Amino acid sequence: MQQSTSIQRALLSVSDKTGIVELAKALAEKGIEILSTGGTASLLRQSGITVKDVSEHTGHPEIMDGRVKTLHPKIHGGILGRRDIDSRVMEKHEIAPIDLVVVNLYPFAATVAKEDCTLEDAIENIDIGGPTMVRAAAKNHKDVLIVVNPSDYKAVIDELSSSANQISYKLRFDYAVKAFEHTAQYEGMIADYLGKQLNKVDHECEDNCDLEHSLFPRTLNIQMTKKQELRYGENSHQSAAFYVEHDIQEASVASAVQIQGKALSFNNIADTDSALECVKEFEEPACVIVKHANPCGVAISQTISQAYELAYQTDPTSAFGGIIAFNRELDGETAEKIISRQFVEVIIAPSVNDDAKEVIAQKQNVRLLECGDWRGQLTEGHDFKRVNGGMLVQERDFGMVDASDLKVVTKRTPNAQELEDLMFTWKVAKYVKSNAIVYSKAGQTIGVGAGQMSRVYSAKIAGIKAADENLVVEGCAMASDAFFPFRDGIDAAASAGITAVIQPGGSMRDDEVIAAADEHNIAMVFTGMRHFKH
Ligand SMILES: NC(=O)c1ncn([C@@H]2O[C@H](COP(=O)(O)O)[C@@H](O)[C@H]2O)c1NC=O
Numbered sequence: 001m002q003q004s005t006s007i008q009r010a011l012l013s014v015s016d017k018t019g020i021v022e023l024a025k026a027l028a029e030k031g032i033e034i035l036s037t038g039g040t041a042s043l044l045r046q047s048g049i050t051v052k053d054v055s056e057h058t059g060h061p062e063i064m065d066g067r068v069k070t071l072h073p074k075i076h077g078g079i080l081g082r083r084d085i086d087s088r089v090m091e092k093h094e095i096a097p098i099d100l101v102v103v104n105l106y107p108f109a110a111t112v113a114k115e116d117c118t119l120e121d122a123i124e125n126i127d128i129g130g131p132t133m134v135r136a137a138a139k140n141h142k143d144v145l146i147v148v149n150p151s152d153y154k155a156v157i158d159e160l161s162s163s164a165n166q167i168s169y170k171l172r173f174d175y176a177v178k179a180f181e182h183t184a185q186y187e188g189m190i191a192d193y194l195g196k197q198l199n200k201v202d203h204e205c206e207d208n209c210d211l212e213h214s215l216f217p218r219t220l221n222i223q224m225t226k227k228q229e230l231r232y233g234e235n236s237h238q239s240a241a242f243y244v245e246h247d248i249q250e251a252s253v254a255s256a257v258q259i260q261g262k263a264l265s266f267n268n269i270a271d272t273d274s275a276l277e278c279v280k281e282f283e284e285p286a287c288v289i290v291k292h293a294n295p296c297g298v299a300i301s302q303t304i305s306q307a308y309e310l311a312y313q314t315d316p317t318s319a320f321g322g323i324i325a326f327n328r329e330l331d332g333e334t335a336e337k338i339i340s341r342q343f344v345e346v347i348i349a350p351s352v353n354d355d356a357k358e359v360i361a362q363k364q365n366v367r368l369l370e371c372g373d374w375r376g377q378l379t380e381g382h383d384f385k386r387v388n389g390g391m392l393v394q395e396r397d398f399g400m401v402d403a404s405d406l407k408v409v410t411k412r413t414p415n416a417q418e419l420e421d422l423m424f425t426w427k428v429a430k431y432v433k434s435n436a437i438v439y440s441k442a443g444q445t446i447g448v449g450a451g452q453m454s455r456v457y458s459a460k461i462a463g464i465k466a467a468d469e470n471l472v473v474e475g476c477a478m479a480s481d482a483f484f485p486f487r488d489g490i491d492a493a494a495s496a497g498i499t500a501v502i503q504p505g506g507s508m509r510d511d512e513v514i515a516a517a518d519e520h521n522i523a524m525v526f527t528g529m530r531h532f533k534h
Pocket residue numbers: 013014015016036037038039040041066067068069070071103104105106126127128129130131
């Protein structure tokens with residue numbers, strides 16, 4: 001069994017100085033000697049804490065603007081020395097053991113996030129001495145405690161207080177793992193940043209040369225933290241977990257807080273993401289109901305209660321057991337409507353008021369999530385798709401046309417109502433799996449045909465669904481996520497009663513497709529941008 005370590009000497013060297021004074025005070029009160037580097041030492045001294053400078057301890061000054069300060073055998077020997085095996089060599093070279101290392105690293109991420117960051121700034125913010133101490137202490141966790149996170153200071157103080165300056169092996173091992181997670185993330189960040197400049201750097205250029213960024217580094221480092229283990233994966237014979245970004249910048253399913261309900265499953269999370277990302281597309285109060293990764297009802301209206309009503313009417317059959325997302329605070333009236341009418345797996349909204357919480361509490365199994373407001377937060381980034389043996393990486397699909405980008409290609413121009421319907425329908429189609437066909441009118445989806453291998457079948461399915469729910473297709477707008485390869489899709493739409501069409505255009509047979517629309521007096525617009533979703 002591994003022994004507790006008695007802490008007698010600590011080295012504190014931190015960029016993020018949050019909580020360091022409180023920690024140092026607690027250490028000093030316990031009689032622990034504190035060694036520290038320039039900025040950290042002067043802060044501690046200002047707070048009345050007795051500190052020994054690392055430079056005094058090593059007998060060597062900090063040099064090269066701090067590039068070399070802790071890189072010394074008296075520091076690394078003190079951290080790495082095995083107390084049982086190396087004690088004689090430590091004595092011989094007058095190396096005093098360092099039992100506690102508290103380090104956090106130069107703020108590389110914050111530095112490169114600045115718009116005016118130069119390569120020189122980035123390079124100066126690559127910490128060398130810090131990670132070296134962190135890795136050394138983590139490697140020698142048998143004798144040393146490494147602490148990289150200010151949020152762990154309290155646990156350290158508590159354990160020192162309760163066990164006469166002893167730290168258990170359990171805590172040392174746990175924090176050693178955290179330390180390697182921390183340095184791995186740090187190295188990954190640096191490699192990604194520099195990798196993005198690879199083809200761009202003119203190696204002859206001056207220090208402040210203007211760097212263009214390429215989106216895709218040579219090696220892709222993805223660091224995520226496990227948020228939760230899931231009961232199982234897509235199917236019950238697959239185990240699964242949910243990993244999230246370290247520093248989530250945008251309200252999302254990853255940052256959402258669960259207010260109540262059963263534990264989220266793999267499919268719940270995937271479908272909630274689909275619903276939430278779709279509802280973000282709308283400015284007006286909106287509701288999106290998703291089933292198996294596809295919207296089965298989407299609507300906008302004056303209130304989210306009305307929007308829910310309309311979204312539900314699109315396809316009540318599929319809405320059963322669905323995932324419902326809103327882009328406004330969930331209120332009691334809307335919550336009541338939902339739970340009195342249908343079985344729902346997940347409801348997500350930027351916020352949930354107390355009335356709504358009370359109403360949903362009547363159905364304890366319903367998973368209720370609050371994700372916060374995303375306005376002004378939409379972050380660029382990558383989308384990933386795993387294939388066997390690799391990963392496809394692309395930019396997030398932020399593409400969206402507005403009405404002024406549309407090109408009218410038919411004899412008839414859409415009227416104002418048709419134009420609104422076309423824009424709404426197009427936004428929905430972006431979130432429907434290919435081949436996607438969406439029919440809608442007056443801010444309500446009327447039929448959704450998703451994920452078919454041929455576009456004409458998606459159109460047929462949209463029509464069948466509308467008919468089954470007694471919804472009127474006559475006068476609807478139709479969106480197609482990609483161009484029509486043949487005129488048959490337009491002919492089918494016309495016979496269903498569609499009067500306006502939005503699609504990217506770009507088929508070899510666009511002329512034939514436009515002629516078909518003209519024959520049926522359909523107003524058709526091209527977006528010049530498609531939204532395949534696989
Ligand atoms: N060069 C070194 O020997 C060295 N030793 C520690 N550091 C870093 O210096 C920072 C603390 O510096 P200061 O105490 O001067 O504010 C920490 O982020 C620590 O990781 C170093 N800096 C960079 O490599």
